[in-house]
Amino acid sequence: MTDQEIIEHWQDQDAPLLPVLHAIHDRDDYLSDDAIRVVSKGLRIPLAELFATVTFYHHFSRSKPGKSAPRVCTGNVCCLNGGKEILESLKSEDATPMPCSGRCDDMVPVLRGDQVFVGATAETLEHRPSPLPAPNPGNIDECIFRHIRAPKRHTLPGYQATGGYGGLKSAVASTPAALIDLITESKLAGRGGAGFPTGVKWKAVADAPGDPKSIVCNADEGEPGCFKDRAIMEHDPHALIEGMVLAAYATGSQRGFIYLRYEYPEIQGILQTAIDEANTANILGDNILGKDGFNFHLRIIRGAGAYICGEEGSLLNSMEGKHPFPRNRPPFPVTHGFEDLPTVVNNVETLASASQISRKGAEWYRRLGLDDHAGTKVISLSGDIQRPGNYEVPFGLPLQTLLNDWAGGPLEGRTIQAVTMAGLSGGFLAGDDLQVTLDEPCIRSNGSFLGAGGIIVLDDRRDMVSAAHEAMSFFAHESCGKCFPCRIGTQRLTERLNDGANLEFAAWQDEINDIGSVMKATSACGLGMAAPLVTESLLRYFPDAIEQHLSHPK
Numbered sequence: 001m002t003d004q005e006i007i008e009h010w011q012d013q014d015a016p017l018l019p020v021l022h023a024i025h026d027r028d029d030y031l032s033d034d035a036i037r038v039v040s041k042g043l044r045i046p047l048a049e050l051f052a053t054v055t056f057y058h059h060f061s062r063s064k065p066g067k068s069a070p071r072v073c074t075g076n077v078c079c080l081n082g083g084k085e086i087l088e089s090l091k092s093e094d095a096t097p098m099p100c101s102g103r104c105d106d107m108v109p110v111l112r113g114d115q116v117f118v119g120a121t122a123e124t125l126e127h128r129p130s131p132l133p134a135p136n137p138g139n140i141d142e143c144i145f146r147h148i149r150a151p152k153r154h155t156l157p158g159y160q161a162t163g164g165y166g167g168l169k170s171a172v173a174s175t176p177a178a179l180i181d182l183i184t185e186s187k188l189a190g191r192g193g194a195g196f197p198t199g200v201k202w203k204a205v206a207d208a209p210g211d212p213k214s215i216v217c218n219a220d221e222g223e224p225g226c227f228k229d230r231a232i233m234e235h236d237p238h239a240l241i242e243g244m245v246l247a248a249y250a251t252g253s254q255r256g257f258i259y260l261r262y263e264y265p266e267i268q269g270i271l272q273t274a275i276d277e278a279n280t281a282n283i284l285g286d287n288i289l290g291k292d293g294f295n296f297h298l299r300i301i302r303g304a305g306a307y308i309c310g311e312e313g314s315l316l317n318s319m320e321g322k323h324p325f326p327r328n329r330p331p332f333p334v335t336h337g338f339e340d341l342p343t344v345v346n347n348v349e350t351l352a353s354a355s356q357i358s359r360k361g362a363e364w365y366r367r368l369g370l371d372d373h374a375g376t377k378v379i380s381l382s383g384d385i386q387r388p389g390n391y392e393v394p395f396g397l398p399l400q401t402l403l404n405d406w407a408g409g410p411l412e413g414r415t416i417q418a419v420t421m422a423g424l425s426g427g428f429l430a431g432d433d434l435q436v437t438l439d440e441p442c443i444r445s446n447g448s449f450l451g452a453g454g455i456i457v458l459d460d461r462r463d464m465v466s467a468a469h470e471a472m473s474f475f476a477h478e479s480c481g482k483c484f485p486c487r488i489g490t491q492r493l494t495e496r497l498n499d500g501a502n503l504e505f506a507a508w509q510d511e512i513n514d515i516g517s518v519m520k521a522t523s524a525c526g527l528g529m530a531a532p533l534v535t536e537s538l539l540r541y542f543p544d545a546i547e548q549h550l551s552h553p554k
Contacts, residue, residue: 001027003035007042014255014339015301017043017053017321021060022302026114030066045321053323056480058098058305059262065094071111075100076224076424076470077382077456078108082120086110089122099307099474100224101263104382104456105389106131114265130227130234133390137406138397141368143356143376144349145392148236154270156277159238165283167358168242171249172291176206179250183354185362187374192218192310192347193422193451193526195440198354201344204334205251208342213253215244215296216338216345218315220261222307223423224474225454228378229348231390233260233267236352237274241298243351245283246358247344248296256298257338259315262305271300307478311525312345314480325482326525347452349378370396373439377453383419384411384459395439399429402438403457414459418541422451424471425526427533428464430541447540448533465549468538469497475531486528489519493535505547509539 001009006023010016020043024035031054040047054060061067072087074097086108087097095110103109103118110117110125119125133145152158159165171179184199205213217240221229233240244256260268275298278284288294301319308314313327316338337343353375357365366374373395379402382388386408393402403409403416410416418430426448429436433446443450458467476490492515496508503511516532523529538546 003038004042007039011043014299015257015319015321017045018301018304018318021054021304025060025067028066029068030061030064043321049323053321056306056323057262057303060304068113069094069096071096071098073098073101073103073107073109075104076420076467076474077104079470080383080462081107083108086119086122086125098263098305099222099478102221102227102230102261103130104225104227104380109263111263111265116263116266130230131389132235133231133392134387136392138393138401140376140392140394142392143360143365143368144232144239144352144378145390146356148231148239153236154234154238154274156238156274156281159236163359164238164355165242167355168245168249168283169289171246171358172289172294176250176252179246179358180206182362183250183357186357186365187362188350188353188357188365190347191349191353191377191453193223193425198346198350201334201346202247202250205253205342205344208335210335210341211252212255213251213341214338214343215247215251215253215256216312216315216319216333216343217244217256217258217348217351218310218312218345219258219264219348220303220310220315221264221348221452222261222310222478223425223452223454224471225380225382225420225423225456226452227380227382228390228453230264230267231378232348232352233264234270237271238278239352239355240271240348241274241278241283242355242358243346243353244298245278245288245296246354247346247351249288249294251342251344253342253344254295254297256296257319258298258300259309259319260300260302261309262303268300268302275300306480307474308480308525308527311527313525315345316343325480328524368394369439370394370437377438377450379438380454381407381457382455383457384414384416384462385409385457386411393438397438399434399436399438399455402455403434410457410459414461416457417460417462418458418464418467420454420456420458420471421448422530423454423456424474424534425449425451425530427530427535427537428458428468428541429537433541447537464538464542464545465497468534469494471534472497472531475527475534479527483522483524483528485519485521486523486525486531489515489523489528490531493531497535503550505543505550508546508550512536512539 117125147162188198314324318324
């Protein structure tokens with residue numbers, strides 16, 4: 001297709017910019033200056049604004065070989081396991097680095113076009129599906145992974161064989177208000193990190209004036225060490241779709257979007273096949289399941305590589321073709337979301353949980369947690385551990401049970417020095433604080449948070465100052481630049497972890513704390529608020545390592 005044909009195909013549809021850019025990028029392997037000018041004119045986006053947006057994303061190449069050249073994961077876990085060495089080996093093929101690409105349980109991933117190859121060295125790279133979650137080591141009753149290991153689970157017949165879409169049929173036979181009450185009673189909260197009550201969000205959108213309303217699935221899983229959404233979408237896509245249709249029925253939404261991270265190219269095909277199956281079976285489309293007036297149409301919007309697009313305001317701006325800066329709040333997406341209309345933005349895990357809750361009930365889900373905690377959480381565990389992978393745990397499970405009993409403990413001859421929480425955003429836990437239970441109240445009382453549920457294990461071989469430097473470098477690279485506390489603060493913290501600025505420990509500590517307090521108080525979004533937890537936790541647990549670093553900088 002020509003540039004003009006591509007633009008004409010998409011220009012009258014919702015969220016046209018990213019599909020147009022991807023179509024040209026897929027055709028040519030890069031975006032030329034001429035193509036950007038044509039898009040600017042065709043979609044009526046000022047050229048300077050469009051150029052700034054295109055160059056903001058990691059994966060839109062501006063010259064050949066572009067997309068056809070390998071992109072190697074040099075994320076925090078892969079760097080511990082040969083990522084930089086593979087990148088060096090593939091330099092002759094114009095290889096470039098990319099941030100964590102969600103394969104921390106099966107390393108090291110290399111993107112070639114729209115295929116993912118994995119291997120320990122450049123010579124052993126092979127194309128294979130990502131791992132299924134192992135059978136639950138604690139033999140607990142699961143929600144998300146309850147049937148994910150069933151044969152042909154990714155297909156419509158495979159999903160329906162275990163009761164799939166049964167919850168939707170029950171919901172449609174009742175009222176939207178009853179469905180909202182069910183989700184509220186279950187105490188399901190957002191599993192992407194924010195933890196906002198799902199039923200409250202759905203009700204707010206249902207009550208908000210304005211049409212058409214939208215359901216947006218945030219599948220831009222960019223936090224290093226997080227790969228749970230990948231497993232759900234690859235092996236159980238209909239669970240996500242059912243959750244989105246349930247949300248649509250509860251809120252009166254007519255359109256839905258899955259914002260899929262770029263680094264999951266093959267999942268796009270899996271999701272599209274599942275969407276096509278659902279359309280054919282009248283689970284999507286008009287008058288769903290024979291319910292007059294219940295119309296819901298679902299599309300995939302593929303991202304282009306930007307950590308900040310996991311923040312819901314940035315994601316919505318990205319969909320709308322704007323520069324993906326976070327939005328000021330209020331107003332919130334429940335009243336002013338996609339195209340300033342009421343919008344539900346939920347994470348993959350949240351929506352898939354709703355599918356099971358609609359079948360099994362609110363009380364069943366609440367009882368899955370331990371003590372007074374409701375439900376379960378999928379933890380992506382990686383790093384220096386015997387059995388990395390995705391584990392569905394009941395809220396309140398001791399971290400030590402997960403690390404040692406379920407995942408086999410540290411590597412032979414090693415001890416666990418620290419773990420990261422919330423991917424990288426929660427900083428480190430170490431020492432006596434490794435006795436926490438996996439729930440937000442306990443972890444927050446120890447100066448961190450659970451967030452999206454990524455945990456990276458660091459054993460006694462690892463230089464903790466270097467680990468903190470790698471983490472802060474990531475945040476500095478991914479800061480969108482909208483607000484100066486984050487833009488400058490992450491850079492300054494990276495520099496202090498790099499060479500110490502020739503400061504004595506007390507002065508270094510004062511400066512680190514000063515920068516961090518300003519960032520947490522004044523940053524525009526969660527990136528700038530969370531990044532200082534890396535240096536705060538480093539100071540809390542490893543002051544001797546910092547003093548050694550300051551006296552003998554590398």
